[in-house]
Amino acid sequence: MLKRLMILMMALVLGGPVLAQSGPLRLTITDGVIEPLPFAVPIFEAENAEAGQVAADISRLVAQDLAGTGLFREIPSSAFISTQASFAQPVAYPDWRAINAQALITGAVFVLGNQITVKFRLYDVFSGAEMGGGLQFVGTVDGWRRMGHKVADAAYSRITGESGYFDSRVVYVAEAGPKDNRQKRLAVMDYDGANLKYLTDSGSIVLAPRFSPSGDRVLYTSFESGFPRINILDVASVGRRQLETAQGEMAFSPRFSKDGSQVIYSLANGGNTDIYRSDLNSGASSRLTEAPSIETAPSFSPDGSQIVFESDRSGSQQLYIMSSGGGEPRRISFGEGRYGTPVWSPRGDLVAFTKQNAGRFHIGVMRTDGSEERLLTASFLDEGPTWSPNGRVLMFIRETQGAGGTSSLYSVDISGRNLKPVPVQGGASDPSWGPLQP
Amino acid sequence: MLMSSQTSRENGKPTMNILTKAALIGLVLTTAACTRPDRFGGAGDGAANGAGAFDPNAAANANLGGANDPKSPLYFNQTIGDRVLFAVDTSTLTEQGKQILVGQSGWLQSNPEYLAIIEGHADEVGTREYNIGLGFRRANAVREFLVSQGIPSDRLRVTSYGKERPIEVCSDESCYSKNRRAVTVISIASLS
Numbered sequence: 133m134l135k136r137l138m139i140l141m142m143a144l145v146l147g148g149p150v151l152a153q154s155g156p157l158r159l160t161i162t163d164g165v166i167e168p169l170p171f172a173v174p175i176f177e178a179e180n181a182e183a184g185q186v187a188a189d190i191s192r193l194v195a196q197d198l199a200g201t202g203l204f205r206e207i208p209s210s211a212f213i214s215t216q217a218s219f220a221q222p223v224a225y226p227d228w229r230a231i232n233a234q235a236l237i238t239g240a241v242f243v244l245g246n247q248i249t250v251k252f253r254l255y256d257v258f259s260g261a262e263m264g265g266g267l268q269f270v271g272t273v274d275g276w277r278r279m280g281h282k283v284a285d286a287a288y289s290r291i292t293g294e295s296g297y298f299d300s301r302v303v304y305v306a307e308a309g310p311k312d313n314r315q316k317r318l319a320v321m322d323y324d325g326a327n328l329k330y331l332t333d334s335g336s337i338v339l340a341p342r343f344s345p346s347g348d349r350v351l352y353t354s355f356e357s358g359f360p361r362i363n364i365l366d367v368a369s370v371g372r373r374q375l376e377t378a379q380g381e382m383a384f385s386p387r388f389s390k391d392g393s394q395v396i397y398s399l400a401n402g403g404n405t406d407i408y409r410s411d412l413n414s415g416a417s418s419r420l421t422e423a424p425s426i427e428t429a430p431s432f433s434p435d436g437s438q439i440v441f442e443s444d445r446s447g448s449q450q451l452y453i454m455s456s457g458g459g460e461p462r463r464i465s466f467g468e469g470r471y472g473t474p475v476w477s478p479r480g481d482l483v484a485f486t487k488q489n490a491g492r493f494h495i496g497v498m499r500t501d502g503s504e505e506r507l508l509t510a511s512f513l514d515e516g517p518t519w520s521p522n523g524r525v526l527m528f529i530r531e532t533q534g535a536g537g538t539s540s541l542y543s544v545d546i547s548g549r550n551l552k553p554v555p556v557q558g559g560a561s562d563p564s565w566g567p568l569q570p
Numbered sequence: 571m572l573m574s575s576q577t578s579r580e581n582g583k584p585t586m587n588i589l590t591k592a593a594l595i596g597l598v599l600t601t602a603a604c605t606r607p608d609r610f611g612g613a614g615d616g617a618a619n620g621a622g623a624f625d626p627n628a629a630a631n632a633n634l635g636g637a638n639d640p641k642s643p644l645y646f647n648q649t650i651g652d653r654v655l656f657a658v659d660t661s662t663l664t665e666q667g668k669q670i671l672v673g674q675s676g677w678l679q680s681n682p683e684y685l686a687i688i689e690g691h692a693d694e695v696g697t698r699e700y701n702i703g704l705g706f707r708r709a710n711a712v713r714e715f716l717v718s719q720g721i722p723s724d725r726l727r728v729t730s731y732g733k734e735r736p737i738e739v740c741s742d743e744s745c746y747s748k749n750r751r752a753v754t755v756i757s758i759a760s761l762s
Contacts, residue, residue, distance in 0.1 A: 311739040337734050339698060358687070359729045360702060382706070382729065385699040398699065400730065403661065403710025405703040426703035442700065448659075449700055472697035486697050512741070515697055531694075535739040562698070 157235055157256035157263060159203060159292045168205040169291070170232050171198060174216040175209070176239035176250070183248075186276050187241035190250060193280030194237060197298040198287060200324070201525075202550030207233050219251060228257040235263075237287055246272050250279045254287050263290050277326055278569065285568065297520040298323060301566045302527065303341040303350050303367075306330065307539055307559030316561075318352060320367065323520075323565065325555035331370055340385065340516070340562045341365075344392045347566040351375070351386040351395060360384040362397055364412075378408045378417035385428045390436050396420070398428040407441055409456075420458035431475045431483075432456065433500075440464075440474040440483050440500070451485060453500065464502035473516050476500075477523045482546070484517040484526050495528045497546055508548040518565045527554060527563045641681055643756040650677050653753040654712060658746075659696075661707035663715060671712060674754055675719035682725075685757045688712045690730040693746035698732060705730030708752040716754075 159169055173195040178187040198204040214227035219240035228236050239252035249270050254263045269282045278299055285296030306319040306328075315334035318341050321327055332338055337355035344350070350365045362375040362383045377383040378399055386397035396409045399419075405426045410417040421427040425445035432439055433456075440453050446463070449470040454461035465471040469489025476483055480500075487494040487507060493514040498505040513531040520527070520543075527543045530553075539561040541554040554560075635642020637649075646652060651674070654667035663671065678684065690705030690712075709728035717723050738745030 312736055314734075337731070339734070355731070355734070384702050398703065400703065400706040402713070402728065403707040405706060426700060426707070428699040428703050429697070442697075444700070449697075472700050488696070513694070533741040535741075537694075537739075537741060 157259065157291055168203055169234050170205050170207050171195075171235035171237065171287075172207045172209075172212065172228060172231070172233035173198075173237045174212065174214075176241050176252075177217065177219045179219075179240050179242040182243040183241040186243060186248060186273060187239075190241060190276055190280040190283070191237075191239060193277060194239075194252075194284045194287070197281060197284035197324070200552075201288070202545060203292070204235075207231055219253070223255050223257075225255075225257055225260045228255075233257050235287070235291060237283070239283060243273060246274065248273050248276055248279060250283060252283045252286070254290055277322060281322070294524065295522045295568065297522045297525065297565075297568065299569045300521050301343075301347060301569070302518075302541075302554075302563050303331070303343050303566065304541065304556075304563040305338060305341065305561045306556075307561055308334070311535065311537060314559075318350065318365070319560075320350075321556065323554075325557075328557065331365060331367070332372075341564050342387050343564045343566040344388045345390050345567060346392060347569065349388075349392070350564075351388060351397075353384040353386070360400075362386045362395070364395075375410065375412075376415050376417075377410055378419060383408075385430070387431055389432050390434055396430040396432065396439060398430070407439070418458070420454065420456075421461075429473045433476050434478055434480045440476050442472045442474060449488075451483065451498075451502075464498065464500065465505075466502060467505055475517055475519060477519050478521060479523040482523070484519060484546075486515045486517065486528075495526060495544065497526075506548065508544050508546065509542070509551060514542075516562055518563050520565055521568045525550075527565055529561045529563070531561075640677075643684070646674070646677050646754075646756050650674055652755070653751045655747060656708055656750040656752070658693075658750070659704065661704070661711045663711055668715065671715045672719065675716050675721050678716065678721050678725065679719075685725045685727075686716075687727045687729060687755045687757065688716075689735075689753045689755060690728065691735060691749055691751050691753070692733045693749040694733050694736060694741070695746065696733060698734075702730050702732035705732050705752075708750075712752045712754065 173191050176187040176191040178184040195206045199206045211231045213230055214224045216238050219238055234257055236255040236257050242249045251266055251268045253266045256263050267286055269279050271279050281298035284298045288296040300323045301320055302323055303320045305316050308315045316338050317334040318331040318338050320329050320331055339353040341350045341352040348367055352363055353360050354363045359382050363372050364375050365372040382400040383397050386395050393413055394409055394411050398405050399408045404424055405428055406421045407427045407430045408417055408419050423445050425443050427441055427443045430439050430441040437456055438453050439456050442449050443452050449472045450463055451465040451471045451474045452461035452463050469487055471485050471487050473486045474483045482497045483500055484497050487496050492510050494507040495509045495514050495517045496507040511530055512533040515529045517526040517528045525543050525545055527541055529539055530542045531537055531539045539559045541556055541560045541563050543554055544551040634644040637644050639645055651670040654670050688709040690709030692701035692704045709730055713726045713728050736749045738748045
């Protein structure tokens with residue numbers, strides 16, 4: 133079974149007080165489990181009257197982001213001894229130690245017109261020291277959630293040594309209506325479900341949007357013509373055009389290369405489906421697989437040198453890796469059941485997939501040589517994982533059974549912990565997690 | 571652009587297919603504005619691409635002809651049979667399926683002014699991309715059979731909806747077996 137181990141690395145700090153937990157605050161995320169790290173976020177100081185509400189909102193969001201990872205546990209303000217009313221005020225470490233807050237996040241917010249300035253500091257309570265310097269973010273009042281996510285990302289990153297994923301967006305398919313008349317349209321939202329925006333209307337079926345690596349464009353499959361075709365959509369302008377594909381018109385399952393200049397996808401020719409690649413600048417395309425079987429769901433390795441995909445050439449859906457120029461692939465999945473929708477992790481070390489076995493669907497991960505397969509979920513229908521920008525979390529589709537079955541988004545840590553629904557209004561499917569925003 | 575539509579009765583519920591002559595004769599359709607075979611495509615998309623003047627609901631039941639007229643698409647749908655079913659994860663035609671397709675090819679030969687789009691579909695048990703591939707296989711199996719019966723391949727086109735368009739909504743084999751299908755959709759657009 134999969135476990136999350138959070139180990140607090142406790143090294144003695146020279147000259148520091150020798151306490152039970154003295155040492156730099158550090159959360160090393162490995163396999164296995166200990167307790168989530170307790171932290172406190174007193175309400176950020178409002179530096180002027182206009183900042184009152186947003187200071188409170190931002191501090192709540194920071195706490196929500198961190199606690200939502202499952203790696204941290206928020207200490208409620210009712211337990212506080214100190215209130216840390218002023219950002220400049222020295223931290224009363226004994227008061228925070230007494231309630232076992234290992235990390236303390238303080239902040240201050242100033243609002244001028246529509247501009248918002250957020251400052252924050254992170255303290256290692258048991259070492260009695262600040263972690264990293266103070267940071268300041270400037271944004272708009274309307275975009276206050278991004279400020280909160282940025283603070284939480286910085287805190288997460290300082291404590292774990294890994295980049296965060298809170299200031300990121302997800303493009304997905306918003307669904308409405310019954311199973312036999314389901315309306316689908318593209319939508320984009322923050323990773324936590326906020327700031328929903330529709331990108332297309334529901335006049336025709338749209339499937340499987342995929343963010344570009346920089347988050348500026350989205351590839352998706354449209355049935356507007358009655359035949360699957362790949363469209364490319366500019367997120368800011370919502371302008372779209374059809375992707376120029378190799379010969380034949382029925383294309384689906386696209387993904388970008390890491391530099392955003394190439395697209396790999398499936399093309400159907402009669403009953404045969406193979407993988408192709410097109411260059412967005414030159415329009416040149418090449419065929420990467422030539423088998424009579426179904427080859428689909430291609431995904432580039434982060435360095436662009438390889439492609440993982442699924443094929444039923446063996447008689448059932450399995451995962452394969454080939455060079456990004458094509459050529460003989462090697463099979464990497466050998467467990468029981470069928471494997472599909474492989475997605476290479478942003479770190480390059482893992483492939484996430486959908487597995488179908490004995491009447492159940494699973495989201496799982498394996499190393500790129502096929503070893504260390506771990507199933508993270510199980511349900512009637514789990515499908516289509518997408519990686520958080522830091523490669524720690526997967527978001528996926530969970531569909532319920534029966535005539536009234538609906539589709540929604542879930543996320544799970546790659547350890548299998550912290551499985552939870554993503555708060556999205558209405559039905560949702562086919563998530564694609566975009567990058568950390570600049 | 572010439573538009574046409576038809577309904578077919580699937581489990582008592584009318585569904586709609588709207589085809590265009592252009593799609594059927596294989597013209598390049600880069601401006602999807604005029605063509606909307608997506609049977610649930612309602613009034614949408616108008617704002618996005620300038621289309622939307624066409625209301626598929628208003629066109630329902632138009633031009634299908636009478637159920638007793640052997641030359642009508644309605645007769646094809648109801649009496650000849652517009653669909654064949656498949657076993658799990660296969661695209662092999664059953665004997666029963668072949669009989670229906672023999673009937674379809676006879677009708678198409680007697681009515682050379684009609685074209686057909688063959689839509690492949692899958693049940694919900696499977697991943698989205700794979701099911702699109704599987705639907706293409708099923709549609710192509712039907713196309714190849716019809717061609718073997720003498721129907722010119724340029725009168726036939728295939729597409730696949732994967733698991734996107736179930737006609738039965740329960741989550742057991744009684745529904746799945748009806749969703750694993752290839753539907754031959756007759757266009758009333760003439761070749762002239």
